[in-house]
Each structure stands twice: as C-alpha cells, then as structure tokens.
Amino acid sequence: MLVRFTKMHGLGNDFMVVDAVTQRIKLSPEQVAELADRHMGIGFDQMLLVEAPTDPEMDFKYRIYNSDGSEVEHCGNGARCFASFVRDKKLTAKSEIAVETAKGQAILKIRDDQQIEVDMGVPQLLPSAIPFVADEQAASYPIEVAGECFDISAVSMGNPHGVLVVDSAEQAPVETLGPQLEKHARFPEKANIGFMEIISRNEIRLRVFERGAGETLACGTGACAAVTAGRLRGLLDKDVLVRTNGGELEISWEGEGENLIMTGPACSVFEGQVYL
Numbered sequence: 001m002l003v004r005f006t007k008m009h010g011l012g013n014d015f016m017v018v019d020a021v022t023q024r025i026k027l028s029p030e031q032v033a034e035l036a037d038r039h040m041g042i043g044f045d046q047m048l049l050v051e052a053p054t055d056p057e058m059d060f061k062y063r064i065y066n067s068d069g070s071e072v073e074h075c076g077n078g079a080r081c082f083a084s085f086v087r088d089k090k091l092t093a094k095s096e097i098a099v100e101t102a103k104g105q106a107i108l109k110i111r112d113d114q115q116i117e118v119d120m121g122v123p124q125l126l127p128s129a130i131p132f133v134a135d136e137q138a139a140s141y142p143i144e145v146a147g148e149c150f151d152i153s154a155v156s157m158g159n160p161h162g163v164l165v166v167d168s169a170e171q172a173p174v175e176t177l178g179p180q181l182e183k184h185a186r187f188p189e190k191a192n193i194g195f196m197e198i199i200s201r202n203e204i205r206l207r208v209f210e211r212g213a214g215e216t217l218a219c220g221t222g223a224c225a226a227v228t229a230g231r232l233r234g235l236l237d238k239d240v241l242v243r244t245n246g247g248e249l250e251i252s253w254e255g256e257g258e259n260l261i262m263t264g265p266a267c268s269v270f271e272g273q274v275y276l
Helices: 029-036 076-088 174-182 220-232
Strands: 002-010 013-019 046-051 060-066 096-101 104-110 116-119 141-145 148-156 160-165 192-200 203-210 214-216 239-244 247-253 260-264 267-275
Touching (some): 002 076, 013 076, 046 076, 076 096, 076 116, 076 220, 076 267, 160 220, 174 192, 203 220, 220 247, 220 260
Parallel strands (some): 013 046, 060 096, 160 192, 203 239
Antiparallel strands (some): 002 013, 046 060, 096 104, 104 116, 116 260, 148 160, 192 203, 203 214, 239 247, 247 260
C-alpha cells in the first residue's frame, strides 16, 4: 500500500496528515506507531486521517492517532492543520468547514490572515463527562501522587485534561509528574496534564504532557483546558494569550456553558509518500 501524506505542524506540535478521501487507507495501530518513530519512520506527535463524512450535514470527518498508535478524540492543533490541509489540497473551497470528530462536531474558520479559528465547543466539567473520579464538580480537586498532594483542575475538551497551576512552567516537573498524573487512577481513560504559569489575567505560559505522546511543543486542547481552569479559579479574564514552547495561541471563553474559541496558525512542512 502506497500512502501519500503531508507533514504539518501547529506551533511545533507535528502531524502526519493523510488524505483518506481520495486514497483507500487502512492502518493498524502498529503501523501508526512505526510511522511515528522519529528515527525509523516519518516521525510525528499525531497522525490525522481525513475522511469523507458519515453525516451529510458535515464536510469531512477526521480521526486522530497518537504516536503510540492509540486513537484519541480531539486535538486543537490538529484541527487547525486539518483545515489548512483540506484547503491546500483543494478538497474544499470553503473558509468555514464543518467536521465530524470522535467526540462530536467542530466548526473551523480560515481567516483572511490565514490564522485558523476553531470552535472547540463547550468545555465539559462534570467529573463523569471528563471522566474523572470525584463525588461532585469543583474548580479544582486534591490529588495524591507518591504521598504528595497536588491541586488539579479536571476538564474535557473532547479529551480529558488535568491542569496544575505552577510558579514556573520552565521549572515544572513535566517529565516526572506528567506521566504519573497521566495514568492516575482518578483519570480512568488517562489524561493530558498541563502545567500552567499565570503571567497576568490575559496571559499564561503552558507546558503539556500529552496522553500517549509525552511532552509536545504545543497542545491546542491543553491550551483550552488551561484557560478554562484558570477562568474557573478566577485567575484569568475572557481573552487569554497562551505561550507554549512552539508559539502562541489565542483563547477566548465567556464562561461555563459557553463555547470556547481557539485561534492560531498551521504550517505545511513537506510532502511525501511511503510504502507499507
């Protein structure tokens, strides 16, 4: 099977994007993991598979696979790359694109300045919807790791997130605490773990340990979850600039029950083909 693909990134969060509309593609988790290997394969944080929609009201459907071959529900940086990809490949001429994901529908808008605006939907805060083990909803929860207690916010942006407020994102124990919290028993489907430093009420610094991928240069849903957590704790205003190691995202959220909007860039790196 010969597979044509495009390598893309959103703020350094990199993707192998595959057109499964004009190509017949069937990949196993093992094949995805092999392709993700940065020494023996293409190398990427996630793979995006662009498909025809099953819902006639939608323009496309897309699926997301982590570098370990596991399928996940949503990816903010991936959504922006997806929108840029389908326009670049002339699969659509629309500037507003309706997409099916594993967790529902998303609306993607390509602005005149080529920044891509993604309606990420309403952040889910009920523990059962995240999922997160807790008796009732709260802005944050105590969680114990190796005998030490941390204060964590739990949010779903179509995928589960835990967010910690830290004094310094640069010095945060992302590599050690991240994987421990990712697999914590209170996150039954595992979780992406964000380490958020508050710069001001309109700016944060963020690092994210992503479920199934490790720390990435940027995480779109992680940025959304972090702003949600900061708003719920009364630390942030409606419009927030999120600084990641890969670049900046703009997040806007009015508050509980409202849709969250993420805006940022997407970039194509190279085209290729691989025989499987």
